[in-house]
Amino acid sequence: MFSRSKYLFRGPVTTLMLGLLSFLLVIGIVSSPEQTFQTSLQGLSLWWHIVFPSLLPFLVLSEMLIAYGWVHGIGVLLEPLMRRVFGLPGVSGWALTMGMTIGFPGGAQSTLQMVQQGDLTSREAERMTWLSHFCNPMTIIIVIGIGLLDQPSSGYWLLGIHWLSGILAFLTSIPFSRLIRNKQAGTQELTRQLNISKLPLFRKVWSAINKAHVRDGRSFGKLLGESVSHSVQTLMVIGGYIIMMAVLIHLVSYYIIPGVPTYYLAGVFELHLGAKAITSASALTPIIQWSLLSAMLGWSGLCAILQSISPLIKSGVRWFPFIMMRLLHGSYAFVLTLFLWKPMKLLGLEAQPAFFYWPNYATDLSPISGMWSRILLMLGWQGIILIILLLLSWSIVLTSSRRSP
Structure with missing residues (x-):
């Protein structure tokens, strides 16, 4: 059955349909060149x-x-949590x-780099794309919360629901038998590698860093040039x-x-235009x-x-489970927002947070002068999330050491 479905996906019917759609797209562009431009x-x-x-x-940077090898060193510390x-x-x-x-497709690009380094299998990479596909926090907090809703605190609520629903969607989508096998493997890995009483933690971290760097083998100049080249090429594809x-x-x-306004369809295709459409719809109630x-x-x-899944197709990552995961993520987010609406109202939705506030962005959604401020904010987010993940991972190690005889 797998070979048959694979043939149908690449067969003449699919080729004919895609060719016809491309031809119609060209006709539409030619017939309205000014609007298309x-x-x-x-x-x-x-x-x-x-x-x-x-x-x-x-x-x-990634x-x-x-x-x-610094990512591999961090991976040693995060092994208990991730496993x-x-x-x-x-x-x-x-x-x-x-x-x-940094949002999509940052997680997918990091996953692709790890696959190319041999650190992740195709199935692990597939599941990693399910888990790491999140929107940029600055887009939710600044563009949507401040620029569109004019409620700075609303961005933080939406961000928290976005993260929570994504993690819940990932955890509930894994088959139970596979989850059990992974937990057992994680327990063995925890006992073998992360028992800090048998081997110093610093030595394990340094060993992982050194092995990864030796395996890569590129000099700083070559690495910098190739990193910039690969990143620009990726961003050009994203722009297209x-x-x-x-x-x-x-x-x-x-x-x-x-006759239907453009923004009613925008959310299906592009997030920023979709957010503007929903916040502009006066007929919708706030909830x-x-x-x-x-x-x-x-x-x-x-x-x-497409930005996230296309580069990973050659690595064995399947597009259909990824789309199903996105639908599940959206469904969880919708239900959680309905469920948490009253608590959000009671806790003061109109409150103005004193941190991470950027008022200029409310009137200009693309200021070049404020770009470095936004980059520094995202670096701060990375540090905070890494610290939280490390603390959770360390708590798992301590809990396991106390339970072991």
Whole structure:
């Protein structure tokens, strides 16, 4: 059955359908060149002012840290948490941190780099993409919370629900038998590698760093040049996706569903346009508006899905389970928002937080002058999340040592 489905996916019927859709897309672009040009400019502006400068430093940093082995050293410390809770190697904790701090496709790109280094198998990489696909915190807090909802505290609520629903979706999607096997493997790994009474922890961390760096073998100059080159190439592909999705939204709303405003379809294709659509819909009640925002953040849009899954297809990562995970993430986020609506209102949704507040961003969603401030904020998020994960991992080690005879 697997070979038959694989043949159907690559067979002549699929080829004919994709060719026909491409031909219709060309006709739509040619028939309305001015509107297509304007939507392309909107997608280009979004990529150039927000996506490119926000992601480039972190993609370069991630590849360099993996090559020098620092991610592997962190992985030794995160091994108890990642094995026991998620059934993944400790080194994958870095991809989780990247996904939670810089957003998609940062987690997927870190996963791809680990696959290329031989640190993750194809199945581990697939599950890691399920877990690390999160929206950028600054997008939720600043763009949505401050710029669109004009409620700074709302961004923090949406971010917390976004993270919680994503982790819950991952944990509930793993088959029970596989989860048991991973937990047993994690227990053996914990006993063998992380018993700090038998081997100094610092020595294990340093050994992991040194082995990974020797295995990579690139000099600093070569590593820096290749890291920048790979990151720019990745971002160029992302820019192409964003521009094409902006054009596709215009064509669908103009030809397939004429008369319907563009922003009603935007959430299915692109997250930023979808957030603007939902917050602009005056007919929605606040609770439905928030719930739809959470669901859209969990779904993330076809643009973000393609950005994350496309580079990993050759590594054996399947697209259908990934899409199902995004639907599950969005469903959990929708239900959690409905469930937590009254507590959020009681705890003061209108409260103005005194930290991480950037008022200039409320009026200008793409200030070049504030880009380094945003990068520093995301670095702060990375540090906070890493510390939390390390504390959780250390608590698992202490709990296991107390239970062992």
